Amino acid sequence: MSAPAKLQEPELARRHRIGKVFEWLCCGSTWFGLVVLAVLLVSVLWQALTWPAPKVKPGASGPTVAKAEDSAIPLSKQFFTNYDSRHPRRAGILAPIWGSLWLIGLVALLSVPIGVGSAIYLEEYANEGHFKRLIQINLSNLAGVPSVVYGILGLTAFVRMFGLFGKGGKTLVLNLGFTTLDVPLPFERSLIAGALTLALLVLPTVIVAAQEALRAVPSSIRIASYALGATQWQTIRHQVLPAAMPGIMTGVILALSRAMGEAAPLMMIGALTFIAYCPGEITNVGDIFRNPHGLVDAPFDKFTALPLQVYNWINRPQADYQHVAAAGIVVLLTILLLMNTAAIVIRHKFQKSTRW
Amino acid sequence: MTTFSRRTLLTSSLLLALATGCSVEDSKSSGSGATPPPKTNGSKTDDPASPPKVVAPAEKLAGEVLADGSSTVFPITQAVAEEFMKVHKDVKVSVGIAGTGGGFKRFVAGETDINDSSRAISAKEIEACKKNGIEYLELKVAIDGLSVVVNPKNDWCKALTVAQLKKLWNTGSKLKKWNELDPAWPDAEIRLYGPGSDSGTFDYFTEAINGKAKECRSDYTPSEDDNVLVQGVNGDKNSLGYFGYAYYADNQDKVKLVAIADGDDASQAVLPTDETILSGTYKPLSRPLFIHINLKSLAKPQVAEFVKYYIAQGQDYVKDVHYIQLPENDLKESQQRLTEALSAK
Numbered sequence: 001m002s003a004p005a006k007l008q009e010p011e012l013a014r015r016h017r018i019g020k021v022f023e024w025l026c027c028g029s030t031w032f033g034l035v036v037l038a039v040l041l042v043s044v045l046w047q048a049l050t051w052p053a054p055k056v057k058p059g060a061s062g063p064t065v066a067k068a069e070d071s072a073i074p075l076s077k078q079f080f081t082n083y084d085s086r087h088p089r090r091a092g093i094l095a096p097i098w099g100s101l102w103l104i105g106l107v108a109l110l111s112v113p114i115g116v117g118s119a120i121y122l123e124e125y126a127n128e129g130h131f132k133r134l135i136q137i138n139l140s141n142l143a144g145v146p147s148v149v150y151g152i153l154g155l156t157a158f159v160r161m162f163g164l165f166g167k168g169g170k171t172l173v174l175n176l177g178f179t180t181l182d183v184p185l186p187f188e189r190s191l192i193a194g195a196l197t198l199a200l201l202v203l204p205t206v207i208v209a210a211q212e213a214l215r216a217v218p219s220s221i222r223i224a225s226y227a228l229g230a231t232q233w234q235t236i237r238h239q240v241l242p243a244a245m246p247g248i249m250t251g252v253i254l255a256l257s258r259a260m261g262e263a264a265p266l267m268m269i270g271a272l273t274f275i276a277y278c279p280g281e282i283t284n285v286g287d288i289f290r291n292p293h294g295l296v297d298a299p300f301d302k303f304t305a306l307p308l309q310v311y312n313w314i315n316r317p318q319a320d321y322q323h324v325a326a327a328g329i330v331v332l333l334t335i336l337l338l339m340n341t342a343a344i345v346i347r348h349k350f351q352k353s354t355r356w
Numbered sequence: 357m358t359t360f361s362r363r364t365l366l367t368s369s370l371l372l373a374l375a376t377g378c379s380v381e382d383s384k385s386s387g388s389g390a391t392p393p394p395k396t397n398g399s400k401t402d403d404p405a406s407p408p409k410v411v412a413p414a415e416k417l418a419g420e421v422l423a424d425g426s427s428t429v430f431p432i433t434q435a436v437a438e439e440f441m442k443v444h445k446d447v448k449v450s451v452g453i454a455g456t457g458g459g460f461k462r463f464v465a466g467e468t469d470i471n472d473s474s475r476a477i478s479a480k481e482i483e484a485c486k487k488n489g490i491e492y493l494e495l496k497v498a499i500d501g502l503s504v505v506v507n508p509k510n511d512w513c514k515a516l517t518v519a520q521l522k523k524l525w526n527t528g529s530k531l532k533k534w535n536e537l538d539p540a541w542p543d544a545e546i547r548l549y550g551p552g553s554d555s556g557t558f559d560y561f562t563e564a565i566n567g568k569a570k571e572c573r574s575d576y577t578p579s580e581d582d583n584v585l586v587q588g589v590n591g592d593k594n595s596l597g598y599f600g601y602a603y604y605a606d607n608q609d610k611v612k613l614v615a616i617a618d619g620d621d622a623s624q625a626v627l628p629t630d631e632t633i634l635s636g637t638y639k640p641l642s643r644p645l646f647i648h649i650n651l652k653s654l655a656k657p658q659v660a661e662f663v664k665y666y667i668a669q670g671q672d673y674v675k676d677v678h679y680i681q682l683p684e685n686d687l688k689e690s691q692q693r694l695t696e697a698l699s700a701k
Contacts, residue, residue: 086435086677188467270424270462274434274451276441302420302450312453315427315581317606317678322583 047326048075074327083276088320096309098278106195115206123214143204151268154197161186192299202255209251213244246350253343263307424452425459425472435673456556469653474556491651498679501628502641503604505611515615515625548576549588549597602678
């Protein structure tokens with residue numbers, strides 16, 4: 001018995017070495033991503049907090065001379081209250097912030113009911129079969145379609161509405177009781193067209209995530225519920241949905257952060273513009289109460305969004321705009337980070353409150 | 357307690373979804389039933405939410421001005437819009453960057469009021485305008501000098517002739533090395549940078565140098581983002597590129613200008629400067645920048661006021677964004693054409 005044991009010893013050491021090497025490789029790949037990300041974040045943050053030294057040009061004056069209204073650093077308080085400007089040191093992010101917030105809000109309103117609804121249908125009601133499999137395959141494929149393609153779809157379907165309304169379009173007047181609403185048809189380059197496009201873009205992701213969450217609910221729960229005499233609706237409403245909620249919410253928030261960062265489809269629908277007003281003329285939370293009519297007007301206003309504004313700034317000739325763009329990136333990343341944190345917190349909270 | 361809160365959250369969100377769904381449907385049906393289409397026109401003037409606005413002085417402008425088009429002209433129009441909106445706070449001006457050609461596609465469809473153009477309107481676009489019944493006004497707003505640049509470390513190439521540029525950039529050009537342009541220059545590979553084919557700058561350069569718009573060799577590094585071109589030329593000793601003057605003016609420490617000679621005598625070469633571009637001695641790469649205005653839109657008071665402001669004040673901002681102001685006669689011509697168009701209405 002002792003002979004094989006002796007033989008194994010060098011083998012064992014070698015196997016342990018291989019194990020160690022593999023561990024180091026994995027550790028290295030983890031750090032690779034993190035280090036690159038850290039370098040990126042630090043450089044963006046550095047750019048966002050400093051202006052380049054003013055160039056001394058022979059004979060040139062004017063733009064390089066600092067004025068009282070110029071902000072001291074790109075990411076200043078003024079950056080959040082100003083509109084875009086031809087003077088980089090006066091450029092701000094007010095319009096794109098509101099644009100992005102509106103966009104995300106509308107995308108959530110549109111994609112959550114439809115996405116969760118179809119997930120429930122596919123998981124709880126639809127019979128297994130060719131039809132369901134066909135839908136399933138299409139959904140997974142749609143989730144992988146490049147976002148530009150959705151932009152083209154949005155352009156024909158929402159911005160131009162297939163040219164159904166002719167040149168100049170029409171205005172549909174809706175009477176909401178407390179106020180009237182002018183709906184331009186087609187939607188043209190309005191918030192609602194952008195939101196519909198992005199909603200289409202994230203729908204497959206929302207549906208797939210919600211399906212996964214529903215599938216993770218043990219079938220014993222459903223059977224037990226039926227055994228107690230509950231109907232299918234009662235089972236879904238009181239057992240399945242609450243149990244699946246953390247997963248659904250996580251999926252939804254991650255999908256929304258994707259929509260938040262998308263620039264390509266919005267560029268496709270022609271939203272890459274200089275805009276110096278906010279949707280519905282709501283420039284701060286107080287305006288919502290002062291001008292409630294703005295809330296119903298806003299979806300039909302022209303808009304710009306954070307990633308578009310950043311892209312716009314990066315394209316400008318003046319070196320200062322690279323720093324303004326960096327400040328924009330910091331704001332965008334912060335909002336995305338907050339959203340992802342919210343996803344984690346919500347999952348945690350709902351998980352704790354599961355009853356079984 | 358948690359069960360209750362979760363349930364209420366769920367039902368309320370469902371209810372919200374249902375309610376919004378219903379109300380929109382209700383209002384749609386009642387809207388089409390109770391309010392006949394003629395009310396569409398009336399609704400714009402009787403705004404129930406803000407009655408004081410109606411009493412406001414007649415000169416108070418409101419409404420939208422939609423501009424789209426060239427990214428080269430964008431900084432000027434943006435500057436004008438920025439200042440204009442400080443004076444007329446209720447007018448909403450939006451300025452897009454679809455490129456000259458992309459902007460014209462929208463302009464000829466009547467989707468925009470103003471097109472920013474880094475070249476004159478093309479025959480094809482004029483035809484499309486006619487077909488759609490769109491009349492337009494073309495106004496010069498500034499002058500730009502396309503700048504040919506090399507790396508600051510490049511100490512041999514100080515001037516190029518149009519003939520050399522054509523040899524370098526023409527369709528099917530096999531020219532690969534600096535010494536093929538001039539035997540005195542080093543035996544090193546030229547690396548080329550230029551705007552992509554959607555750009556008006558590309559159209560203008562290829563027409564001026566190669567004789568026909570869009571005729572160009574394809575083995576160069578194209579980018580619609582001029583900062584990429586600046587970076588490219590800056591990082592490579594053997595590179596050559598071209599872009600609008602504003603990008604040179606803002607990156608003078610990163611790239612070096614090349615003088616251009618119209619013809620084939622390099623000693624006649626001229627550097628693009630404010631003066632040579634303005635006087636037209638920088639040939640053939642200085643070009644006028646335009647705005648095209650839909651005449652139907654010009655009938656709208658806010659658009660008319662915006663264009664008037666553009667022509668009256670725009671020249672001040674042209675310098676801010678590093679283009680060259682129009683010479684006096686060109687400016688007068690623009691003013692006159694605008695006055696005529698306005699009085700014809």
